[in-house]
Amino acid sequence: MADAEPAIHSARGDAADRKPHSPAPAAVDAEEGNRKSLRKRLMLGVGGLVLVAGLGYGGYYMAVGSHYVSTDNAYVGADSASITPMTGGQVLRVAVADTQTVRKGDVLVQIDDSDARIALAQAEANLANATRQFGQTSATSQALAAQVQARDADIARARAQVTAAQADLEKARVDLARRQNLAPNGAVSGEELTAATNAYQAARANLDLARAGLAQATSTKSAASGQLAANQALISGANANTAPEVLAARAKVEQAKLDLARTVIRAPFDGVVTRRAVQVGQRVAPGAQLMLIVPLNQLYVDANFKEGQLAKVKVGQPVKLTSDLYGGDVEYHGRVVGFSGGTGSSFALIPAQNATGNWIKVVQRLPVRVALDPKELEAHPLRVGLSMDAEIDTSAK
Secondary structure (H helix, E strand, O other): OOOHHHHHHHHHHHHHHHOOOOOOHHHHHHHHHHHHHHHHHHHHHHHHHHHHHHHHHHHHHHHOHHHEEEEEEEEEEOOOEEEOOOOOEEEEEEOOOOOOEEOOOOEEEEEOOHHHHHHHHHHHHHHHHHHHHHHHHHHHHHHHHHHHHHHHHHHHHHHHHHHHHHHHHHHHHHHHHHHHHHHHHOOOOHHHHHHHHHHHHHHHHHHHHHHHHHHHHHHHHHHHHHHHHHHHHHHOOOOOOOOHHHHHHHHHHHHHHHHHHOOEEEOOOOEEEEOOOOOOOOEEOOOOOOEEEEOOOOOEEEEEEEHHHOOOOOOOOEEEEEEOOOEEEEEEEEEEEEEOOOOOHHHOOOOOOOOOOOOOOOOOEEEEEEEEOHHHHHHOOOOOOOEEEEEEEOOOO
């Protein structure tokens, strides 16, 4: 036992020797000071970095960032074509379906053209008839001109007859006067005197008849001249191609041809068929909407910028755009082409009324029209209504 107790004390002594010694107060204060100094230097470094970053951002904004305005409130639009028939009838064929891509001139709808063909045949017959009537009118003018010349001959003959009658009357008057002078002396018998008187009366009657014939010939010529003038008025300054009746008939032929051509409805430009609302066998009326054609190579973007962003935005400035459809990997380049005539809220179905006591100012947005590059649209097609991000470079002139 006595041997074990010293061993225990020896083990405790060794353990006591291995315990760390407590640091001195001066060493502790020095270490605390070093930590505070290091923390202060770190804070100053972080503050310096923040200050440099702020100055850098401020410089970037003043030099670059202030020249750009952007918005994600932008959408693709297009001036779609409403396909409507210009002539009525029953639909024989519908050549396209919704979402189908068409080219300019492709057949969309064909309407029964039976009535249009009949109308064209009737118009062509009327044109032929008008041309024939003009020819008849021209021939009538020639006949009337010949009649006027004939009436001139009749007048000349009537005048000669009047002259002859006047001569006969003068001879009869002289014969009657001579016999009347000789009758008191008995040189002329009563029978001769009576015959001379009758001859005088007959000569006077013949003169009156000749004068009446001259008047009739003159009147007939006047009537023929009037008919000729009236007929000439119908054809004066015109021929078989320029006569008013012929032109009117030819216009009806052209109208009939146009109506016939309009029975085949074609695409006005390249695009995609949308909202098709026509079926085979349906009877359509002029003006009824059959479908829409959206031009994929003539799309634009309406970017709704806040009113405070538009102070430096001008027509013609370049615009960079990205679409949610393709992401940031595909970038479009456009140009500002115009501004809307009013904000979106001003054209709303129920415009906001701010003349109230609890009015709160709301920042308005103005649509800015941006034209897109057709080549970029061809490479990466868009669709109407897709969302876009737009950024305008306001530093460009």
